[in-house]
Amino acid sequence: MTKIRCLFVVLTLLACLVSTAQRKSLQAISVTENITVDGILDEEIWKTAPIGSDFVMFAPDNGKLVDETKKTNVQVVYNDDAVYIAATMYDNEPQKILKEVTQRDLFGTSEHFGVFINGYNDGQQDFRFFVSAANVQMDCVFTDQQGEDYTWDAIWESNVKITDFGWVAELKIPYAWLRFSEYPVQTWGINFYREFRRDRQQYTWNFIDAKIANESMQSGYLEGIQYIEPPTRLFFIPYSSFYYEDTARGAEQKFKIGMDIKYGISDAFTLDAILVPDFGQTRFDNVILNLGPFEQQFNENRPFFTEGTELFNKGNLLYTRRIGGTPSTYPVTGDNETVTEYPSAINLINAVKVSGRTKKGLGIGVLNAITERTSAVVLDTVSGIRRKVEVEPMANYNVLVVDQRFNQNSSVSLVNTNVTRGGSYRDANVSAAVFDLNTKKNTYNASGNFKYSYINELGNNPDYDGFSAALSLGETSGKFRYRVAGSYVSKDYDNNDLGINFLTNYHTLEAYGSYRILNPTKRFNTFTFYTEWYSEFQNTTGRMQQGTLNMYVNSTSRKNHYFGYGVNIRPFKTYDFYESLTEGRFVELPENYRGWVYFSSNYNYKFALDIQPALTLTSEKDRLNFEFFISPRYRVSNRVMLIYSYDYLYNKNNRGRIAFDGDDIIFARRDRDTHTHTIESKFAINNRMTVNLLARYYWSYAKNLAYEELQPNGKLAPSDYNQYLNVNFNSWNVDLSYSWWFAPGSQLSFLYRNNALSDKRNLGYIDKNLGDNFTDLFRGDLNNVFSVSIRYFLDYNNVKGWF
Known part of the structure; x- marks a missing residue:
């Protein structure tokens, strides 16, 4: 036997x-x-x-x-x-x-x-x-x-x-x-x-x-x-939309009609074009109270800019929210003048992209978009005369990518992004070479890039250029994996006209290692341990901007519950060169230590729970951050799902630049509370017809406890600055939508949207009552939008039979 x-x-x-x-x-x-x-x-x-x-x-x-x-x-x-x-x-x-x-x-x-x-x-x-x-x-x-x-x-x-x-x-x-x-x-x-x-x-x-x-x-x-032949790939998606918007400024109705076109130029390449774009039913942005030196980065929700963008993401040079985003300039006002109307977005006239890959692995992508001339309105408060001021000319946005794959697992790419604006406005061009190389057995990887930017100011400001480079080497297979990497970014590297980049004038060194199980054990279905050291130094002074040791674990139990936990340790003082918004000035940051735990129960159960607490302590004993996230979900049936999420963030004695007082840079020592409530629900009538609800209430306030002046050595000293600069920010959004895919590729959708925003600054007192804040939000400029949209998919191969 x-x-x-x-x-x-x-x-x-x-x-x-x-x-x-x-x-x-x-x-x-x-x-x-x-x-x-x-x-x-x-x-x-x-x-x-x-x-x-x-x-x-x-x-x-x-x-x-x-x-x-x-x-x-x-x-x-x-x-x-x-x-x-x-x-x-x-x-x-x-x-x-x-x-x-x-x-x-x-x-x-x-x-x-x-x-x-x-x-x-x-x-x-x-x-x-x-x-x-x-x-x-x-x-x-x-x-x-x-x-x-x-x-x-x-x-x-x-x-x-x-x-x-x-x-x-x-x-x-x-x-x-x-x-x-x-x-x-x-x-x-x-x-x-x-x-x-x-x-x-x-x-x-x-x-x-x-x-x-x-x-x-x-x-x-x-x-x-x-003996099969690729068919003619020509598709038309005509659409029509109706919008009714009711705000404090009055009611407005709009009707739109347009078309999307998809055409297979060859068996490898496809052309996508939108004529008279309509993005009115895209998901709302999760706006936050942003008190930092950098802009908030938003997700892209417009289908044209999310579909089939694998090629265009090479080199990470493209942030499509720049296309049709906020204007690049602000009106210069004279005495007794104020800006009464400033556009939050620029209308997109049309957009085209061509992308594909040949049988020999050559990928080519071209994206082009044109936005319209946009103006703001300036009011003379004495004479009452209004005048329009151009804040953005007609502009052309262009992306070109050439990507060659070889050995079935490696690629080399050339990328160029260009923004050309009419008139005396800045133009921008960024080029990059990107490579991703793997050994034949996919055991080792070498990847990196070189990027060069050139900005043409076309005015009194001088033109400038800059570059960045990065290299990474690592083992990518087996239970143990590792990577070492480094990068360098020059002071004048700037890809922000069509990309997004927050930091310049630094170099980095980092090392990463991981261990994972490939088969279940008695306790775990999956288990992975990661550790990483990341260091970042300012080029001019050599001071450390970041120096962090990260260690964390991701695992699933035998019952398929997910557990994650880790620590982030910054054992050295570091220096922030961006918060002051002044070249050459920096603020010293204390050592800090962050720990977190994450649990997500098996979603197969009708009731499931996600929860994550985190705590950050610093060498300054009166300064800490506490984060808490919880999200219960309940699957009522195969057709009905309810999800609630609550995210809380408390910053005690947070420091941040708040004002300039002559040549002095004023920081505030402040307490910040942020509460985010989100409700999602789904009712699926069938697999082609759904009703969805998404609601978000965001409340964040900053109460200034004391003011401090930034010293040349990066430390903060007490200041007699005494302005009331507390902030109370509330935001509400709700989308209730019905969607019916009534034919292949064809959709009828209804959307009711309700949103409001209250941004109160320079306050001497903050009302910390949740009910009062929520109620007060709806006393302001509440927007109500109802829209209906119908899109119909037409395949040329079927349409030609009609005639």
Whole structure:
């Protein structure tokens, strides 16, 4: 019996080695009969199509073969228009299959099936299509450098059926949404994915070794597709929108009509254009009380600037909120003049982008946008005369990226961004060379960049230029991984016309190391320990701006609860050269020590909880920060979800620049309290129709306790400055939306938006009562917006048949 057991173990290990070392192959066969995508595999072709099986676990027990009770069989057939995938998925407890209904691209608490397709079979880029057991679709573009980009949306069909043995998924993916060569005989890279959500287990058909960073290179092969031609990829998305806005200034109605166009220039390149842009239904910005020296950075919510931007993010030179953002100048006013109207944004006239990649790995991206001339209004308070002052001319924003991939896992890129403004306004140009190199086995990585900026002021100010450079070397595979890196940024490096950059005139040195388990232990499904030393020095003086040792752990328990904890230690005094807003002046910062803990319970449970407390202490005993975040969530049913979040931040004896008094730089020693309440709820009528609520109340105040004067040595000394400069800031936003995907790629949406903002400064007294602040907010300028928008997707290949 012992010998038999030993033989069985040996054979099992050999089976694992064979299954995980080789790239599998699946044969696709041509079909002429009509296939109805209904989740019922009753067509004759499914009885004879070859089957792919023997899935291998990706996480948490990397490399483990699938249990027979959870086996998955996949089949692929094709015709002149599309590729069809059928997945028969077994489950010994089908009544427990999780199937939460969510919006598109949200996985939620559901079982999932996915297919990863690389038409060039070059290990560089996958088009990934997922469907849940509730028939909710998710799709993305995946690269190892950028990960999964779910802003990309394709138009494809799917259907699922829950059965007495598990569930079935059927997919139809038109060729128009894939990229492949024009060879008569095709070999694609392909992998299939299945997630057992209730066990938090992920399986793939072709084994993906977690010790190797590159996932795309570990796909299998799809063979047998022959003599197909890429269709004409021309899509029109006309839209019309109506807005009714009611504010303290009165009511206003607006009607918009426009169109988005997508055109496949070739099998590799796509043109996207928006005519008469409409972003009125994008998510609101989470505005905060910003008392620091830098602007607040906002997320990009406009679909045109989020979809398919993998190429344009090379080098991190693009911050698309600059396009259509606030004006670059402010009116110069004379005696008795004040600015009464200053635009918060600049209208976008149109935008175009062309992007794609050839079969030899050459990626090219071009983005161009034009914004309109914008003016502010200045009032003479004595004469009552108003005049318009141009604060932004017509401007052209342009991005060019050329990216060459090679060896299936490396790339070299050239990037250029340019802003050209009409008239006597500054123009800006930034160029960069970027590289990301990996060894053949994806064991070691070398990456870095060199960037050069040139600013043409076109006025009395002189032109200037600057540069930055960075280099990183590291090991990227196995249980132990490490990285060492350094960078240098010159004083006059400036990419802020089309990018965003807060710091200049410094250099850095850093080292990073990590350890992770690749298979579960008795206590953990996953466990990773990170440690990093980061140091930053000002170029001119050599003083340390940052010197931090970070250590933290991320882990999941055997019951799939997440635990994270760590410490951030700054054991030296450092120097801030930016808070004073004065060149050559700095403020000394004390040593500090921060610790935090994060817990997130398994979202499979109806009730789940996220919680994170954090505490920061400094060498100045009267100075500390306390943070507390808690977010309970309750899944009422597969269709209804409620999430509440509360984020609290208390800064005791925070120091910050507050004013200039002649040549003196005045700092305040202040207490800050910040409360953020957020409510999210979802009601999914079905997988195409949802009602969503998002509400956020933000309240932050700063009470100045004493004023101090910045000394030449960076220390702060008591000051007799006695102005009342307390701040009380309140912000409220609520979005109630209804969305119906009534046809493929076509959407009808209604949105009610209510928002208000109160920013009170120079106060002698702050009301710290929550109810009073919340009530007072609605006595101000409350905005109410109702809008309805309809977008219809038209495929040229279908439209031409109408005529």
